[in-house]
Amino acid sequence: MNPAQNQTRLIALDWGTSSLRAYRLGAQGRVLDLRSLPWGVMQLPEVTTAVAAGVDDKTGFEFAFEQACGDWLRAAPQTPVIAAGMVGSRQGWRETPYLPIPIAIDQIGGSLSTVKTRSGQIVHIVPGLIQSSALPNVMRGEETQVIGALALLDAERNSHTATEADQVLIGLPGTHSKWVQIRRLESQDRITHFDTFMTGELYAALCGHTILGRTMSASDANGDDHAAFDRGVLVAQTPAGRNGLLSTMFSTRTLGLTGALDGVGQREYLSGLLIGHEIAALQTLLKDQAQQPARVMLIGAAALCARYTRALGAVGFDRIDVAAQATERGLWQLALGAGLLRSAAAD
Amino acid sequence: MNPAQNQTRLIALDWGTSSLRAYRLGAQGRVLDLRSLPWGVMQLPEVTTAVAAGVDDKTGFEFAFEQACGDWLRAAPQTPVIAAGMVGSRQGWRETPYLPIPIAIDQIGGSLSTVKTRSGQIVHIVPGLIQSSALPNVMRGEETQVIGALALLDAERNSHTATEADQVLIGLPGTHSKWVQIRRLESQDRITHFDTFMTGELYAALCGHTILGRTMSASDANGDDHAAFDRGVLVAQTPAGRNGLLSTMFSTRTLGLTGALDGVGQREYLSGLLIGHEIAALQTLLKDQAQQPARVMLIGAAALCARYTRALGAVGFDRIDVAAQATERGLWQLALGAGLLRSAAAD
Known part of the structure; x- marks a missing residue:
């Protein structure tokens, strides 16, 4: 492999309630490395007092972060870091306010929060979304997967008619299934409504x-x-x-x-x-x-x-596809939109 | 109290999944004694091998029965015994087949099963009901409570118009709520439909x-x-x-x-x-x-x-009443309908 192809462009974290997945991404968002750790926001590693001089309630996040990607960052110190999921919740590393929908997905990358680790590394955190209907609805992490799936769809779109692309329904089955309605207006994808089951x-x-x-x-x-x-x-x-x-x-x-x-x-x-x-x-x-x-x-x-x-x-329903690698694609897109990637790196 | 009033006419057992209630009933079904035991069908007492010579899988029922009403029966040996609830299920003392609905409630008392204890006592067991719709529905024990509530209603009925009494909806909220529809046709109450939630x-x-x-x-x-x-x-x-x-x-x-x-x-x-x-x-x-x-x-x-x-x-909904003592009233009515009570005793 050409060494340049193995160069780290982005470290992307999918940090949920029960697990943490760390991606080392290269040019064009290609996955170079992936680590799965059991340290979700609700089950962080217990840090002993000996290790954790100056321990506070965020020490578990620091420790898990170091385990997930400390060596990657030492090898490539200037690499930007982005994280999505419950890491941005009230119980997370840094609470990142929900953005209200409807929203154009391009806006989300412009609204990242940041937290600085003790070693000075900036971590960019993706906000969740809120729908303030009679029964409010929220998501954290799924917005990133939706963006990833739409990036995949964009690659195909030229071969479809505009009508076909107008409305897309994205389903994220799981513990709490989400169904997200997408409408394309003036070449912009907008999240217009979502439900949780x-x-x-x-x-x-x-x-x-x-x-x-x-x-x-x-x-x-x-x-x-x-x-x-x-x-x-x-x-x-x-x-x-x-x-x-x-x-x-x-x-x-x-x-x-x-x-x-x-x-x-x-x-x-x-x-x-x-x-x-x-x-x-x-x-x-x-x-x-x-x-x-x-x-x-x-x-x-x-x-x-x-x-x-x-x-x-x-x-x-007669046209159903499964979108692969939606999380890492979404984190890459968000980092691009936020201007975290030098365009040379993105190419 | 007049000793005759304290005379045992019926022993009535409400024997469910998680508990056993034993009623000693006197003339006209008056409750003379009540015992609550933790020995439901799914949590019978463990009988040690020393105690249980000739132990079989029904020994727990025998033991619980003796604890519930053995002394009452020794004091009044000819007293009939009736039981309703999960005691008649496949996991119960003796499986009693479900009766299909729609059914006139008077028919239920004519369909009791029996089991004989080792000491020779006959126990009459009330059948449950089944509704064989696309999604079948079953009850065991609630039919007895419905009969008790209808007996209570009968006492009031003369003061109501026939129209008012034509349809009654009986709700049994709980672990598995039942809603039972009753129609009165030719002076007979019929269970026509029920649902479980x-x-x-x-x-x-x-x-x-x-x-x-x-x-x-x-x-x-x-x-x-x-x-x-x-x-x-x-x-x-x-x-x-x-x-x-x-x-x-x-x-x-x-x-x-x-x-x-x-x-x-x-x-x-x-x-x-x-x-x-x-x-x-x-x-x-x-x-x-x-x-x-x-x-x-x-x-x-x-x-x-x-x-x-x-x-x-x-x-x-604008006319809602709570029916008290439905279980013991229902067991008394069923024993009457089954001919277990000499009419003198019932009066």
């Missing part, structure tokens, strides 16, 4: 801490039970689904009692049921707003995106 | 095992935060409520983040939010079925019934 966290709580989990089994060697999953997905589309999740979830148990679902089936059915209710709510919302997104892009773990792709297809 | 269990799982619970506080000495509860109740009635519970529940967190709800308020808000979604689903259901119940009767713990009464009132 606690699908992943609710699924874990139901399987682990309610009667529904007691008769479930893990998926067996034959893989997942697609029929049970699909059955669950469709419930919210039927008249019985009008009773809402509080009621339909109990059918996980009764379909077990009546012999219609075995232990593996109950687990898959509940997964489908929750995802199905999420998507049905999304359909209602889009209809109420007279929105008809030309395409759906999913960002997330591959297995989970496969579940959502299957469920979306079952209820009539 | 996992409201209580979901509330506990969300408070105990998700991010929503982390910023909550227990209610303080000033009592509950009614304003936060009411705010939660009304969410499902607003456009934002159309997004469904998976989405609206996240507002418990965001209203905390934005300072609109404190720790106590978040707990009360989530309680109201879940109950409000339950009642909104019930309203949709009643509308779809063109049902308009003349009155609502609630059965359950006083504090919980107070919450539901408040929530039902807030969304427009």
Whole structure:
């Protein structure tokens, strides 16, 4: 490899609640190195008093930061550092106020906060977004992934008609699924609306801490039970689904009692049921707003995106893509927009 | 007290998943004695091998039964015994098949199963009910409470017009809330439909095992935060409520983040939010079925019934009563219907 190609241009941190991922990025945002550390904002390393002279409540962040990229910075001292996620929350390293939506995504890179480490390194922190509707909605970290997915889309856009590109719906399934509506106006992508569904966290709580989990089994060697999953997905589309999740979830148990679902089936059915209710709510919302997104892009773990792709297809969405490497692409785009990268480096 | 009034006519057991309540009933079903034991079907006493010669998987039931009412039976050996609840489930003392609905409530007493204890005592077990709809629904124990509430209602009925008595909606809030529709046809009460909502269990799982619970506080000495509860109740009635519970529940967190709800308020808000979604689903259901119940009767713990009464009132239900002693009344009615009580004893 040409040594210049291995030159560090940006250190990008994806710093969430339960984990920290550090990327060393080269020219054009190519990933040169990646480290995954268990030190999320809510589980920072405990620093012993001996190590931490002058310890304060931010010492854990300093220590984790050093472990994540201290050596990279010593090898390339002038490299800019950018971080997104819960690191900017009230419990984070430095609270970075939410920006209100609707917002043009280009504006986000112009609103980074900074924190200076004890060794003098500046870390730029990406703000989250807030939607001040009757029931407020917030995100931290997902805005960066959305920007990454849109950068990927931009690369394809010339081959599409303007109409197709007008509206994009970006789904980020997970603990707290987000669905983000993008509208393109005057060559600018704008985040116009987003919703949160606690699908992943609710699924874990139901399987682990309610009667529904007691008769479930893990998926067996034959893989997942697609029929049970699909059955669950469709419930919210039927008249019985009008009773809402509080009621339909109990059918996980009764379909077990009546012999219609075995232990593996109950687990898959509940997964489908929750995802199905999420998507049905999304359909209602889009209809109420007279929105008809030309395409759906999913960002997330591959297995989970496969579940959502299957469920979306079952209820009539027909153009669904999974966006890879959205986080590191987004951090790169934000650093570019913030002027952190000399243009020579970016090229 | 006249000794005849203290004479045991029926021993009635309310034997659920987590507890066992034993009633000693006298003439006309008056409660003479009540015992509460922690030995639900899923947490029976562990019987040591020394005690349990000839131990089998039913020994825990025998032991708990003896503790609950062995002395009562020795004092009044001919007394009939009836039991309702999970004691009749697959995990119970003797599985008692579900009866299908719609069903006239008088039929239930004619379908009791029996189990004989080692000492020769017959225990009559009340069957649960099943609704074999697309998403099946089951109950065990609630049918007995419904019968008790209807017996209470019967005592008042002469003073009401027939129209008022035609349709009654009975709510049993709790871990798994049930809503039971009753229609009176040719002087017979029939259970025509019922629904289950996992409201209580979901509330506990969300408070105990998700991010929503982390910023909550227990209610303080000033009592509950009614304003936060009411705010939660009304969410499902607003456009934002159309997004469904998976989405609206996240507002418990965001209203905390934005300072609109404190720790106590978040707990009360989530309680109201879940109950409000339950009642909104019930309203949709009643509308779809063109049902308009003349009155609502609630059965359950006083504090919980107070919450539901408040929530039902807030969304427009105007005749709501709480039925007291529904379980013991129901067991007495079922024993009467089954011919277990000599008529002299019943009077």
